[in-house]
Amino acid sequence: MTLLAALFSHYRRHPLQLLALAAMIVLATMLWTGVHHLTSQARASLDQSESAVAERQQIARQDGKPLTVEDFVELRRAGLCVMPWWEVPSRQGGRVVGIDPLAAGCFESPDSEEAPWQGELDGRPFIDISEAAKLAGKNEGGLTLLISDPHIDGALPEGYRLAPFRVGPDTGELGDSFLLNLDALGVLVLLITALLVRSVYLLGMAQRRDSFALLHRFGVPQARINRLLVVEILLLALLCIVPGIWLGRWLATGLGSGFGRALEGLFDQPLYAGQGGNWLVPLATMLTVVLVACLADFLRPWARAFAGSSRRSGGLVVLVLIAGLALSAWVTDLLWLFIAVALVFVAAGILAPRLIAWLADWRSGHDRNLQARWRHREVSVLARRLALPLVALQFAMAMVLPVQALVTTFESTFDRWLAQRLEADYYIEVPESADATLAVDWLAEQPELAASGLWHRVIRGRATLPGNGDEAGTEVDVFAIGPVGPLVTDWQLLESASRPWQRLQQGQGVMVNEQLARRQNVQVGQSLEVTLGSGSFEFPVLATYPDYGRPAGEILIHPSVLPEDFATGFQSLSVSPGNLDVEEVTGGLKRVWQVDELTVRDNRAIEELATAIFDQTFLLTRAMTTLTLILAAIALLMMGWVFFSTRAWYFRLLVVWGLSVRQASAQLIRLSVSLTAAITLLALPLGIWLTWVLVHRINPIAFGWSLPMAVYPRFWLELGVLSLLIGLSIGLLMMRQLKSPTVAPVNANALAGGER
Amino acid sequence: MVDSLLSARGLNKQFRSGNEPVPVLRGLSLDLERGQSLALTGRSGSGKSTLLNILCGLEKPDSGGVQVLGETFDARSTEAESKSERRWGTLRRQQIGVVFQEANLMPALSLLDNVRFRARLAGQSEDGCQDWLERLGIGELADRYPDQVSGGQRQRAALAMVFAMKPALILADEPTGSLDRHTAEAVIGQLFELQARQGCGLILATHDPELAARCSQHLDLGHVPQS
Amino acid sequence: MRRWILMLSIVVLAGCSESQQEAGFAGLAGVAENDAEVPFLQPGPGDRLIFPDDFGPHPQHRIEWWYLTANLRTEEGEPLGLQWTQFRQAITPRPADAEPPEAADWPLEAAWMAHAAVSFDARHYFAEKLARGDVGHAGAQAQPLAVWLDDWQLEATSESESWRLQVAADGWSYDLSLSINGKPVAHGDNGFSAKSADGEGSMYFSLVDLHIEGTVTLGNETLEVAGKGWFDREWSSQFLKSGQQGWDWFALHLESGDKLMAFQLREEDGGFRSGTWIPEDGEPVALQPSQLRIRPEEPDARGFPRLWRLEVPDYGVSLEISAPPGNYLNDGLYPYWESPVTVAGSHSGEGYMELTGYGDRTLSAYSTAVAPIRWMLRSAPLNSSSSVRRSPEMALITP
Structure with a gap:
């Protein structure tokens, strides 16, 4: 029998342990690879779309007039590679970009990657410019000419100048924020999986210590045993990581399609398929994680810190925790913030089991009830012995908490916003030939509608906010609504002056969306200069309203304010007919407009669609965190079971001493539930703190804006139930062992379950 | 038999080794009266521990009956298992003290807490617990934990636990098997002394013929005619 | 870009079907x-x-x-x-x-x-x-x-x-x-x-x-x-007829002052030849297929024959046409060969040669199916209905 075979014989004796270790490595790899694959894919597509338009320059007329096709022709004939970019409101809402793929031919990306418009022109968001021209109708303006060479300034024909071109900074930020959160989750997943792998590995190692001692006594040098152990774990890691990566990619592909749609739907960012990340990064990462997790003790004695428990280091850890918390509150740099988070997590991880043990010991010392005292002492032992899987569970819960909070906050905000926007039951497109004012008059005469006020006319178009000095003016969407009625007055406003809706109705001001307010630093109460049609107007800003899902700036205005020559991009009527049949409304409008067909859309259907798309966005996040949680729970279950088995003899003493099996089991269940409850309680502050860091620190530092922060105690309750279930499961597994006679341990060492 | 503490009749027990049934006890009977001691001897695997487990209800015989402290248990009884378990539990909690070769103490509790825990389970006062430790010569170790004292001291603590519950019957399964001879002598001496003083019954499973000789009865499972 | 062009070609193909x-x-x-x-x-x-x-x-x-x-x-x-x-x-x-x-x-x-x-x-x-x-x-x-x-x-x-x-x-x-x-x-x-x-x-x-x-x-x-x-x-x-694999075209200035244009559309069994003999003096003469022989010598590594033999026996023309060393592939959306040539044999001279439908498999298949340059911006066999279909994308271009 070779030395390796002798070493490995342990796993022949305990195949389940080997299986557990292998499964842990496979699952950990799968989880992290899946996350990594998706984030890198999403990042690549975001980067690609952004870089394609990031440093672009556009051409503007020096006389400030809007560009036309004649300008395009003149510039092209002068030998300049310019390409048209025409943003128009789409019929489905939102905006699409009309481009001329033939003219884009000279826009070769330097890195030979495809530019975003080089795919199919399927309206997401690119369409052929002739289509855009149809959508724009008679609406002049909005045409942008991009130039491929940004350094051509001198060679520009007379009458033109260069201006910076941005698609809209919020798009990238929203996507980046999403990805940054995914990245942070990825790192946490890595940490948790490392803890789990380590805990399972250490369990086996502890049981093999006697064999190692024996081999050592037989004259095998310790260094040789260590080398063989490295080889062993390396082989095992390689064997498990490869299928893990494969599974991870499978997971990513499965979720990816939904994820891709979500990104597209939310951020106008197409997620390109077929960008297969490489195998090397996950392989190297997971190999490192597994090796470090398993062999840390060979490398650095301090890695034992997790298991160790000297009082002196306890004080140090508390200092680290305080330092981390202080840093997280004060630093203004993203890197330092991540360091702070790492410090807090490390300190929390080391402290949590010790704190549980300490509290249990303390309670044990103060409890008159001897059974309770015994139980507290047992909890203390468990907390120390199961430190690693417990910490993993704590981290997993601490991760789930902010994810859930962020997702729920975002969802509820979005849902509310969507519901407000789609308040009316139907919306009816005004045909190009039709006069909307006729319809407005007709609707106003309908007694039911007049009574409820549940209808309004919507006009969409474009306006310009004057630029500063050299900068081109900013194009914004115009959203004109009138009459201002109960369909809109329920909108939640982020900030408002007094009587905003009345004043809007009277044409005494405008409202701006959040994006515009943030980007242009527009405050409620200040006055905003707007170019509508050929005229320039100044309006007081009455309110800012939330506007999600697209980056464009927008002003809300009353139609009566729009000048005669305002180019209407799109017109519709929003109607909630109430008791009136929608057929009556459409019938009446057809008569008024003298048309045969009307485009009528059911807003409930749109709302459902939008909600469905939004749900998809967080499918991945939810799936990922849930999987991590399950993995951590399984690890704790497994470790708990193994540990309890070593201690089964002592639990059986309870039966010997006259407790019935049921009474003894009840004690065990109380024991395991106390433990999981304790770690859940400790996970809560960590999770809430992490939510706070993500919402109020990382997002503002990284992106300059933040979501509202909310905590969801109901979800804490759900976590509590989960921890109860894990505790119950451990207890139930133990009951099985109580019933069968166990062999008495020959000595009271730790392996025999005799630790205190 | 008014004075009978324990009476077993026709106990049969067999285990399975693979598919082969291995008989351990075959029609064994025994009687024990108050104040008496019985030594169980026999080579390893002769069924000493099994018999002790059956006599305190931790295992069930395949057939046969046990009458102990006025309670009757019969393998053929139609009594619900939970009910017989409850009766056995009450007996073990209050009247039958069991001492194993090792690991008789809860590792997470101090020696004194272990004794108190056991006394409370038996419905006895905690007051005398420290005294019991003193009597067994380990009074100054009361706050130590099991892993902080020697094997002999642990077994003394185990005896203290048993006596603190004021048992009617003590079942000891090689209680000094893991101790050196000198310590073993001392511990066993204390066991016999206290048993005699309290007038309880004692069944002692042992390999040691000298020890067996100190008991009032001797049952050699290796040679006992089992029908 | 390329995809769009292909899409455009689908539009065009769809047009083909209507124009039949x-x-x-x-x-x-x-x-x-x-x-x-x-x-x-x-x-x-x-x-x-x-x-x-x-x-x-x-x-x-x-x-x-x-x-x-x-x-x-x-x-x-x-x-x-x-x-x-x-x-x-x-x-x-x-x-x-x-x-x-x-x-x-x-x-x-x-x-x-x-x-x-x-x-x-x-x-x-x-x-x-x-x-x-x-x-x-x-x-x-x-x-x-x-x-x-x-x-x-x-x-x-x-x-x-x-x-x-x-x-x-x-x-x-x-x-x-x-x-x-x-x-x-x-x-x-x-x-x-x-x-x-x-x-x-x-x-x-x-x-x-x-x-x-x-x-x-x-x-x-x-x-x-x-x-x-x-x-x-x-x-x-x-566009090209189905079965026509490619296209060889020559426009030659002979030192005698005569000019010659000749082309052939290759098919499995021969194909179609045509040309015009333009004497220095006198009216141009349209050449019938039977009056022309156009034959490639060994193709080069890329599959393009760079040495050709062209004969118009009726006018005493027997020419060796060769491209100079070099790669004259016009490597655009639809690659094809376009090179100057020198003429020897019965007459000496110079001119131009265009070849499509050769080269490696892709190129050949591509050219054959899609891109004989003189006969197409992009094309496919006219009668092949299987390649004529509407795709959903085209609706966005020509709704």
Whole structure:
């Protein structure tokens, strides 16, 4: 029998342990690879779309007039590679970009990657410019000419100048924020999986210590045993990581399609398929994680810190925790913030089991009830012995908490916003030939509608906010609504002056969306200069309203304010007919407009669609965190079971001493539930703190804006139930062992379950 | 038999080794009266521990009956298992003290807490617990934990636990098997002394013929005619 | 880009399927009835050339091109080959006298493609440009002649019978003046040039005697050049026939003063040959398939035969045609071979050669199915209905 075979014989004796270790490595790899694959894919597509338009320059007329096709022709004939970019409101809402793929031919990306418009022109968001021209109708303006060479300034024909071109900074930020959160989750997943792998590995190692001692006594040098152990774990890691990566990619592909749609739907960012990340990064990462997790003790004695428990280091850890918390509150740099988070997590991880043990010991010392005292002492032992899987569970819960909070906050905000926007039951497109004012008059005469006020006319178009000095003016969407009625007055406003809706109705001001307010630093109460049609107007800003899902700036205005020559991009009527049949409304409008067909859309259907798309966005996040949680729970279950088995003899003493099996089991269940409850309680502050860091620190530092922060105690309750279930499961597994006679341990060492 | 503490009749027990049934006890009977001691001897695997487990209800015989402290248990009884378990539990909690070769103490509790825990389970006062430790010569170790004292001291603590519950019957399964001879002598001496003083019954499973000789009865499972 | 073009080709193919019923002038009758159903016109025997109108565009034909090849020499006497071509492809046919659509609508009724190439010192420079029609940055007109795409342009100058051609690509350019000698040569039957035995064909005429001089700039080097040019005009509404694999075309200036144009459309069993013998004195003669032998020698590594044998026994012509060393693939959206050639044998001389449908599998399959250049901007066998299908994408282009 070779030395390796002798070493490995342990796993022949305990195949389940080997299986557990292998499964842990496979699952950990799968989880992290899946996350990594998706984030890198999403990042690549975001980067690609952004870089394609990031440093672009556009051409503007020096006389400030809007560009036309004649300008395009003149510039092209002068030998300049310019390409048209025409943003128009789409019929489905939102905006699409009309481009001329033939003219884009000279826009070769330097890195030979495809530019975003080089795919199919399927309206997401690119369409052929002739289509855009149809959508724009008679609406002049909005045409942008991009130039491929940004350094051509001198060679520009007379009458033109260069201006910076941005698609809209919020798009990238929203996507980046999403990805940054995914990245942070990825790192946490890595940490948790490392803890789990380590805990399972250490369990086996502890049981093999006697064999190692024996081999050592037989004259095998310790260094040789260590080398063989490295080889062993390396082989095992390689064997498990490869299928893990494969599974991870499978997971990513499965979720990816939904994820891709979500990104597209939310951020106008197409997620390109077929960008297969490489195998090397996950392989190297997971190999490192597994090796470090398993062999840390060979490398650095301090890695034992997790298991160790000297009082002196306890004080140090508390200092680290305080330092981390202080840093997280004060630093203004993203890197330092991540360091702070790492410090807090490390300190929390080391402290949590010790704190549980300490509290249990303390309670044990103060409890008159001897059974309770015994139980507290047992909890203390468990907390120390199961430190690693417990910490993993704590981290997993601490991760789930902010994810859930962020997702729920975002969802509820979005849902509310969507519901407000789609308040009316139907919306009816005004045909190009039709006069909307006729319809407005007709609707106003309908007694039911007049009574409820549940209808309004919507006009969409474009306006310009004057630029500063050299900068081109900013194009914004115009959203004109009138009459201002109960369909809109329920909108939640982020900030408002007094009587905003009345004043809007009277044409005494405008409202701006959040994006515009943030980007242009527009405050409620200040006055905003707007170019509508050929005229320039100044309006007081009455309110800012939330506007999600697209980056464009927008002003809300009353139609009566729009000048005669305002180019209407799109017109519709929003109607909630109430008791009136929608057929009556459409019938009446057809008569008024003298048309045969009307485009009528059911807003409930749109709302459902939008909600469905939004749900998809967080499918991945939810799936990922849930999987991590399950993995951590399984690890704790497994470790708990193994540990309890070593201690089964002592639990059986309870039966010997006259407790019935049921009474003894009840004690065990109380024991395991106390433990999981304790770690859940400790996970809560960590999770809430992490939510706070993500919402109020990382997002503002990284992106300059933040979501509202909310905590969801109901979800804490759900976590509590989960921890109860894990505790119950451990207890139930133990009951099985109580019933069968166990062999008495020959000595009271730790392996025999005799630790205190 | 008014004075009978324990009476077993026709106990049969067999285990399975693979598919082969291995008989351990075959029609064994025994009687024990108050104040008496019985030594169980026999080579390893002769069924000493099994018999002790059956006599305190931790295992069930395949057939046969046990009458102990006025309670009757019969393998053929139609009594619900939970009910017989409850009766056995009450007996073990209050009247039958069991001492194993090792690991008789809860590792997470101090020696004194272990004794108190056991006394409370038996419905006895905690007051005398420290005294019991003193009597067994380990009074100054009361706050130590099991892993902080020697094997002999642990077994003394185990005896203290048993006596603190004021048992009617003590079942000891090689209680000094893991101790050196000198310590073993001392511990066993204390066991016999206290048993005699309290007038309880004692069944002692042992390999040691000298020890067996100190008991009032001797049952050699290796040679006992089992029908 | 490429995908879009392929998509465009789907649009065009879809158009093909609709145009199958229409034929020749017969369709013209329908024009007035409904604008939306203007048919493509199909050239046929009996069609005549009209000058100078036919130098301008033919918006009711599906495809056409203006095609210049030139055999020039530098001041040092080194040979320099040069090509300029502008293709028009209609997506929607339009009568020649109809108002073009508004440029402001960015119409997509036609697409333009321009190719320019210089072959010098065994190096080959090639550039390609694309544009949509009717917007204004690409177009053509007959009087005064102008054909342009961005800053590439061929224009008549104020002098009579004189044009100027300007091309500026990335790192190289040329600026040439062309003086036209002789009348346009009508190929085939008074300009109707058959492209198959079944009578499909195109309208085709050439200016075969251009004198060219000007400058060619390659990098930092500006070369004074002068020499002969050959200018083709051709238009049709038909693509390659199914079974036609590729296309070999030669335009030769012989030292005897005679000129020769010959081409063959290759098929599994032979194919279709045609040509025009243009004697120095006398009228051009259309060559029947039986009067022509065109045979390649060994193909080179890329599959393009660079050595050819061309015989017109009736006129005592037996020529060895060879391309100079170098790779003359025009590597654009639809790669094809376009190289200057030297002529030996019964006559010596020079000229140009264009080859499609050779090369490696992809290229060959591509060329065969899609891209014989003279016969297409992009095309597929006309009768192959399997390749004619609507895709959902096209609805976005031509809703």
